[in-house]
Amino acid sequence: MSRPVVIIGAGPAGLSCAWELASAGREVVLIDDNGMAGGQYFRQLPETYQVSRDARLLRDKARFDELAKVLTLPGVRYLSSTVVWGAPGNKTVAYAGPTSSGRIEASAIVIATGAQEKSLPFPGWTLPGIISAGGCLNLAKAHGMVPTGRVVVAGNGPLVLVAAATLIAAGAEVVGVVEAQSDIRLASAAVSGLFAAPGVLRTGIGYRARIMAARAGFRTGWMVAGARGKDRLTAVGIAPVGADGRPRRDKQQWIEADALVVGYGLLPGTETARLFGCRTEHNPALNGLVPWRDDTLRTSEEGIYAIGDGAGIGGVEVALLEGRIAAHSIMGTRAPASLASRYRRLDGYRRKLNLAYRMPQPLLAATDDTIICRCEELTLGRLLADPGRGRNSLNAVKTSSRLGMGRCQGRNCLHVASSLLGLATDDLTTHPRARPPLKPLAVGLLAADKDAGSAMEPDEITLSE
Amino acid sequence: MSQPSVRLIEGVRPSDETVSFMFEGEKLTGWKGEAIASAVMRAGLRTLRRTRIGDEPRGYYCGMGLCWECAVHVEGQGVVRSCSEPVREGLVISFADGRWDK
Ligand code: FES
Numbered sequence: 001m002s003r004p005v006v007i008i009g010a011g012p013a014g015l016s017c018a019w020e021l022a023s024a025g026r027e028v029v030l031i032d033d034n035g036m037a038g039g040q041y042f043r044q045l046p047e048t049y050q051v052s053r054d055a056r057l058l059r060d061k062a063r064f065d066e067l068a069k070v071l072t073l074p075g076v077r078y079l080s081s082t083v084v085w086g087a088p089g090n091k092t093v094a095y096a097g098p099t100s101s102g103r104i105e106a107s108a109i110v111i112a113t114g115a116q117e118k119s120l121p122f123p124g125w126t127l128p129g130i131i132s133a134g135g136c137l138n139l140a141k142a143h144g145m146v147p148t149g150r151v152v153v154a155g156n157g158p159l160v161l162v163a164a165a166t167l168i169a170a171g172a173e174v175v176g177v178v179e180a181q182s183d184i185r186l187a188s189a190a191v192s193g194l195f196a197a198p199g200v201l202r203t204g205i206g207y208r209a210r211i212m213a214a215r216a217g218f219r220t221g222w223m224v225a226g227a228r229g230k231d232r233l234t235a236v237g238i239a240p241v242g243a244d245g246r247p248r249r250d251k252q253q254w255i256e257a258d259a260l261v262v263g264y265g266l267l268p269g270t271e272t273a274r275l276f277g278c279r280t281e282h283n284p285a286l287n288g289l290v291p292w293r294d295d296t297l298r299t300s301e302e303g304i305y306a307i308g309d310g311a312g313i314g315g316v317e318v319a320l321l322e323g324r325i326a327a328h329s330i331m332g333t334r335a336p337a338s339l340a341s342r343y344r345r346l347d348g349y350r351r352k353l354n355l356a357y358r359m360p361q362p363l364l365a366a367t368d369d370t371i372i373c374r375c376e377e378l379t380l381g382r383l384l385a386d387p388g389r390g391r392n393s394l395n396a397v398k399t400s401s402r403l404g405m406g407r408c409q410g411r412n413c414l415h416v417a418s419s420l421l422g423l424a425t426d427d428l429t430t431h432p433r434a435r436p437p438l439k440p441l442a443v444g445l446l447a448a449d450k451d452a453g454s455a456m457e458p459d460e461i462t463l464s465e
Numbered sequence: 466m467s468q469p470s471v472r473l474i475e476g477v478r479p480s481d482e483t484v485s486f487m488f489e490g491e492k493l494t495g496w497k498g499e500a501i502a503s504a505v506m507r508a509g510l511r512t513l514r515r516t517r518i519g520d521e522p523r524g525y526y527c528g529m530g531l532c533w534e535c536a537v538h539v540e541g542q543g544v545v546r547s548c549s550e551p552v553r554e555g556l557v558i559s560f561a562d563g564r565w566d567k
Contacts, residue, residue, distance in 0.1 A: 033530070035549060040529055046551065048480035048498030055476025116531055126534075128511035128524030129470065135528030138548075142528070143503045144477035148470060170474045231522045232470075232511045258470070374534060377518045407533035407544075 003105050004029045004077070005330060006093050008084050008272055009112035011039020012316045013308025015067045016323030017110050022073045024331060029077045029104055031084055031095055033439065037071060038064055039114055040134060041316045043141040051144075056170050059141050060316075085446075086436035087276045091303050094436070096445040103451040108303045108330045111291070112323065113272045115309035119416050120155075120264040121372050121380070122247075122365035123226040129233030133159040133263025137166060146172040149258025152236045154178035154224040157357045158315075159263040167261070175217065176255050180241050180264070181357050182221030225252050225365055227260060236260045245361030264363060266313045267415055273299060273306050274434035284358060285351035286312030288415075296329035297322055305329065314350040321346065362419045372420060373413045375406020383421055393430035394423055404432060409439065470524075471506045486556035488537075495552035502535050502547040513537060513547055517562045536561035 005021055007014045010032035018028045030037075036044060042064040051057060071078045082097025091106045117132050124130075131139070131147070133155055139145050146167055151174050153164045164177045219238070225247035226237035236257045239247035266287060270280055273291040279300035281292050291299045291306040299306050305326045308319035321343040328335040366372060368381035378401055383389070386403075388396035394417055397403055403417060404410025414432060417423070424430065437446070473479070479496035486493055488505055495504030502513060502525050512522035513535045526534040528548050535547040540557040547558075 045477065046480075046498030046500075048482070048496065050478040052476040052478065055474065057474050057477060117527065126521060126523060128513075128522050131525055132527045132532075135526055135548075138528035139471065139525070140474060143471075143500060144474050144479070145471040145503060145506075146474055148468060148472050232467075232524075374523070374532065377516050377521075407536060408531060411531050412527075 002027065003091075003107035005108045005110065006031065006104055006106040007110040007112055008032075008093070009039065009114055009308070009310070010034070010037040010071075010078065010080075011112060011114050011308060011319065012041055012067070013114075013310075013319035013323045014039070014110065014112035015070055016320045017112065017307060017327045018076060018323075019067070019070045020324045020327030021330065022070055022076045024327075024333075025075065026331065027075045027077075029079065029106075030071070031079045031082050031093070031097075033081065033083045035081050037068055037078070037080065040138065041319075042067070043138050045142065045144050049144060057140060057144065058166055058169055083437070083439050083441060083445075084272060085438050085441055094449070096437075096441055096449065098445070101445050101448040101450065103449070106303075108305065109276065110323075110326055110330070111272050111276070111278075111299075111304065111306045111310060112308045112319075113269050113310040115266040115313055116269045116411055117263065118265040118267050119412050120224070120262060120363055120365055121370050121413075121416065121420070122224055123367050123370050124228060124233075125262070126371050126374055127227055127229045127233045128231065129229065129258060130227060130260045130262060133163040133261055136163050136261040136263075140166055140170050146170045147259035147261075149173065150175045150256060151259045151261060152176040152178065152238075152255055152257045153261045153263070154222075154236070154238065155261075155263030155265070156180040156223075156359060156363065157263060157265045158353065159266065163261050163263055175257065176236075176238070177218045178222045178224065178238050179218075179220045180223045180359060180363055182241070223247050223363055223365065224260070224262060225249060228254070233257060233260055241359070241363065243361070245359060245363050247365050265357070266309065268312055269310045269411075271411075271434040271438055273304075273310070275436065275438060276304055277301055278304060278306065283312065285354050286314075287354050288313075297326040298329060312350075313354055314347070318343075318346050318350055364420060366420055372417060373401075373403045373406065375408055375412070376402045376404075378403055380420060383417070389421055389423070392423055394418055394421075395430055395432050397421065397423075398432050467509045467511075469507045469509050470511050471503065484552050484554040486552050486554070486558060488558045489560060499552055500548055501537060501545075501550050501552050501556075501558065504552050505547065514561045 004027040006029045084095050086094035093104045223241045225239040228235040235254045237252050239252040242248045268290050278291040290312045297305050307322035307326045366380045386401045388400040404414045482497040493508045511524045523534045526532045537547045538559050538561050544561045
């Protein structure tokens with residue numbers, strides 16, 4: 001039996017890659033840690049819910065239904081709620097899930113694990129009522145809900161407008177929109193085309209025009225500086241962004257609010273690529289640390305490809321195209337010329353967009369008593385005093401303070417810790433490594449591994465080379 | 466209990482079937498298929514867990530399974546993310562990290 005192609009992540013990139021491969025008769029195993037396919041962009045309501053045709057819910061359901069048909073094609077094995085937790089070497093994937101746990105030897109591995117949000121710790125940011133922009137979009141798409149009461153949306157990047165427009169369309173009371181970039185001659189139309197469902201697009205433009213007209217509601221060059229409340233959010237502090245990337249607290253204003261939506265940008269999620277030993281590099285046009293790729297979307301490792309937001313932020317359209325291109329690379333076939341030229345255009349566009357939103361200085365709003373690591377409850381002051389900091393190594397700080405060692409495994413804090421602590425961000429050898437298991441797993445699932453054997457840590461792979 | 470912190474978007478019709486479950490000693494009702502966090506927030510509760518050290522309230526934050534701020538303990542099942550775990554009849558749910566001071 002020939003080895004299948006293993007695709008990790010069933011979002012737009014993974015699904016589209018699976019389509020191209022499966023329709024050419026290739027065997028595919030699609031592994032996703034969510035209970036439902038579609039990734040973040042194509043999140044759907046529970047199957048037990050119904051939606052009337054005039055619902056004020058913006059989602060791209062028709063396109064998803066079409067794309068999701070791939071899951072029923074012969075030759076496609078789809079493992080949902082399943083975590084890829086280890087890379088035991090030689091293009092092998094270790095996985096664990098409710099229906100089976102084991103190892104798969106692949107002919108090629110496609111990493112399509114998507115983006116994560118950038119955190120901006122500020123005083124009070126852990127209060128209930130403060131949710132991330134992605135969390136807000138999922139509240140609408142996956143739960144059919146919007147926050148009640150007065151809502152403020154603050155952040156930096158396309159998701160700010162998308163979240164605001166989605167909330168407005170769904171009938172929420174948005175009382176303020178705060179974008180950190182002051183110089184946004186942003187082509188809203190194209191922005192929404194890359195990141196939002198059709199419909200958000202028009203709403204986005206209309207809404208922006210409306211808040212521009214109202215003046216008070218829409219600020220650019222401002223950022224969130226703090227939040228007040230006891231057991232829940234009651235007010236949001238905003239201030240102009242200073243030249244040092246910090247809020248000018250002398251000009252701080254308070255807005256009464258019941259909910260605050262924060263979206264300070266998207267980062268490629270690279271843990272899986274790093275676990276598989278793929279070389280990474282910093283690329284501001286792709287929004288941060290990304291796996292190195294050649295024109296075929298192959299990583300530094302033979303037979304391992306990286307596509308979609310996890311390989312560079314670009315939104316749904318870029319992800320769909322990259323899925324198809326990687327499939328052609330794997331099969332050794334030529335992608336249709338129209339596909340290649342459309343990709344070149346969108347790839348160029350998303351790079352410009354990412355750079356346009358980029359702040360000259362990283363935004364910093366934490367004070368000494370602001371929690372940085374939510375899981376281990378570590379404040380900035382505590383981390384600044386940590387002995388590990390003297391070694392100019394984030395890994396040393398992690399080891400001595402437990403920074404990033406809680407349930408989220410550092411996904412909320414490690415990417416902002418370097419700039420908050422004034423540590424070198426470029427030297428990746430001082431950063432914590434991606435280690436198996438990649439996500440918290442029930443021991444029972446691991447124990448069910450029918451092909452159990454050792455799973456090397458990434459540094460062991462290097463040592464044995 | 467205070468006002469619900471979330472409400473249904475017009476035109477969205479949840480399942481007619483409801484289930485009841487316990488959350489931190491309170492009896493709550495959810496729709497079939499609804500996520501635990503959604504049902505709890507609709508009931509006017511915003512705090513999904515309290516932290517181990519500072520006993521601080523935390524709620525729904527990332528909504529995509531990444532932050533674990535919504536972690537709750539389900540009896541017989543262990544700690545789950547309430548933003549994605551559906552409610553089921555008879556679940557007994559409590560804060561994920563318990564209360565160390567009690
Ligand atoms: S809200 Fe972040 S994991 Fe549930």
